[in-house]
Amino acid sequence: MNENLIDIYIMGEHHQVPDSLTILQALEYAGYRLTRGVGCRGGFCGACATVYRVNGDYHLKFALACQTKVEPNMQLAMIPFFPAHRPRYRLSELKGTAQEVLDIYPELLRCYGCNTCTKSCPQDIDVLGYVSALLRGELASAADISFDCIMCGLCVSRCPAELVKHHAALLCRRIYGSRLAPRSAHLNQRIAEIRAGKFKAELEQLKNMDRKRLQELYAAREVEPEE
Numbered sequence: 001m002n003e004n005l006i007d008i009y010i011m012g013e014h015h016q017v018p019d020s021l022t023i024l025q026a027l028e029y030a031g032y033r034l035t036r037g038v039g040c041r042g043g044f045c046g047a048c049a050t051v052y053r054v055n056g057d058y059h060l061k062f063a064l065a066c067q068t069k070v071e072p073n074m075q076l077a078m079i080p081f082f083p084a085h086r087p088r089y090r091l092s093e094l095k096g097t098a099q100e101v102l103d104i105y106p107e108l109l110r111c112y113g114c115n116t117c118t119k120s121c122p123q124d125i126d127v128l129g130y131v132s133a134l135l136r137g138e139l140a141s142a143a144d145i146s147f148d149c150i151m152c153g154l155c156v157s158r159c160p161a162e163l164v165k166h167h168a169a170l171l172c173r174r175i176y177g178s179r180l181a182p183r184s185a186h187l188n189q190r191i192a193e194i195r196a197g198k199f200k201a202e203l204e205q206l207k208n209m210d211r212k213r214l215q216e217l218y219a220a221r222e223v224e225p226e227e
Ligand code: SF4
Pocket: 110, 111, 112, 113, 114, 115, 116, 117, 118, 127, 128, 131, 158, 159, 160, 161, 162, 163, 165
């Protein structure tokens, strides 16, 4: 195989890797055995938060290692864990008000709107937008804007006010999902059907099916159209 090798630097150490690889694959190609900083490999879990810069450019960039291709002269460092403050609470003991989010995360009031968090987010989330919605007490809006957050913590690592807004947004989505979101009538109906055993025979058939046939059925499944 003809591979175009490029120079990259992992924690300051020089390596040559194929230019077709993602950062995550390049780390493994270079011999790193990752036990932290890797999870789904599909851009969903937020485990592979990475900070990099390209030689000759002082700008720091932020990415998910599993979703970003290497480029020549990258200086790479992974942040497999960020020790963000996380207050304890019991969702079942909360009333589900916007004020409770601010009571549990009062530091949100320190936000001075610099927007660094939004620029750091590898998911292109309007982070300042959801922080502002939390401050205005608009839980539905904050839950909606932060919906694609994968809890990578990059926005927290860059915040000059040290706000753990991804955790506050998670609390907001929990409150919204458990107390405020409209109930889904068809979901309740489907749960009742499952409990009544309507799909029992079909499930048994699937459980006994060989893997290849199961994969074929999965690939050919009907996917709900996007609204
Ligand atoms: S980086 Fe911190 S202080 Fe700046 S806008 Fe975001 S939350 Fe507010």
